Amino acid sequence: MDFDWSAEDAAFRAELRALVETEVPPRWSELIPGEEVASDFVAGFCRTLGERGLLTPHWPVEYGGRAASGCSSSSSARSCGPPASRAGRST
Numbered sequence: 011m012d013f014d015w016s017a018e019d020a021a022f023r024a025e026l027r028a029l030v031e032t033e034v035p036p037r038w039s040e041l042i043p044g045e046e047v048a049s050d051f052v053a054g055f056c057r058t059l060g061e062r063g064l065l066t067p068h069w070p071v072e073y074g075g076r077a078a079s080g081c082s083s084s085s086s087a088r089s090c091g092p093p094a095s096r097a098g099r100s101t
Contacts, residue, residue, distance in 0.1 A: 022078060026064055033058060 015023065033055060041048035059065040060074060069075025 016079070019079060022067070022076075025062075029058070029062070029064065 035051070038051070041051060056065060063071070063074060063076040066074060067076045067078035070077050
């Protein structure tokens with residue numbers, strides 16, 4: 011049994027990771043939920059994800075998704091997490 015990502019799923023994860031690396035500020039984990047700065051960031055980031063079909067990738071294209079596979083969709087949460095060093099953790 012092959013447990014590797016398909017080429018399509020790997021490309022999806024790479025695209026999502028690159029977006030997170032460029033768009034999420036290094037100190038994102040220090041933003042306080044509900045404060046204007048955090049709310050503005052989240053709204054803007056969600057807008058960016060939506061524009062690229064990454065907010066709901068499993069949805070049909072005609073509804074703003076990418077009709078992505080279940081693997082792509084379920085892996086997006088892990089892909090979105092910043093590297094531990096960016097979140098101030100050592101592991």
